[in-house]
Amino acid sequence: MTARETAGREAPTPPPAPTAYDRRMRALMNRGEARPFYATAARRRLVVAAHIALTVSIAVTWGVAQATGRMWLLFVMIGLLLPWFLATGVINSATRGLLELRGRALDERQRAERDRVGARAHRTMLVLLLGGTLGFIGARVLGDTDVTVSLPYALAVALITHWLMPLWVAGLQVQDEPAED
Template structure:
């Protein structure tokens, strides 16, 4: 719940974003844990496909991959919106628009995402070391691997937050009323 002090500190932008992130129209897409997992899984799959298409466009000079990226952008944005709606904008809202519980949850999500990204970076470093020990030619792999790791670092908090969201309590109706 937002305090009066927080409401006074919020700018017009903060109020609009808060209202947008707390709209209820998208609830059917993230109402259950299974749907949230599906949205995060779809977002991961769309991100992998978009990342691969972009790399094929830039590094592989494949023109058709650009059209693949164009086709993937709307579903990717929709999945992003579903996750943001499920988390009530936890990662999109400024600190002043979050209550204490949300701030603590944001810190937990960031720490968990940082830990997962750290393990992915370690795996990449070990993989690079193993490839170097074998003497394989890796000249063309540096940029795609680093770009993919950047994308994972950027989106990991969103995915972790989407998977960490708890079901909202059912509306309690008093049988005596």
């Protein structure tokens, strides 16, 4: 290569060094207290299923409270948040903070894994949104119903699902840790 050809190219810059915050978060995500909850694939699937069930319960409780005016249901929703936070922590611990840590705190393998999780979550959301859209169109055309009433709730469900899908996919895709000798 000539000097002219190499002058326009820049060498890839390595990611910046992890900061103290990155090191603290990495240590937090790699603590072992929750290991019994995610030690096997079946337990991880159970935690992800529980997280999905808690998310649905919280969303339904909120929707019913809004629709009926029974504001005491918000206390039920707050009570469901504690196990939801615990399940979120277990999934984050199982994935070693794959989605919570900044890129500079991850190695190349982890960054590639995060990209794979993001791509799978994106494809899954695409299928779910397509199904939901076809369902709304079908309800409007075939059912002769007014779907605009339920549209805000459907959008809230889509937003929550879009937000949490990468966490659920990561929790389901994480591999078992190698057995100790």
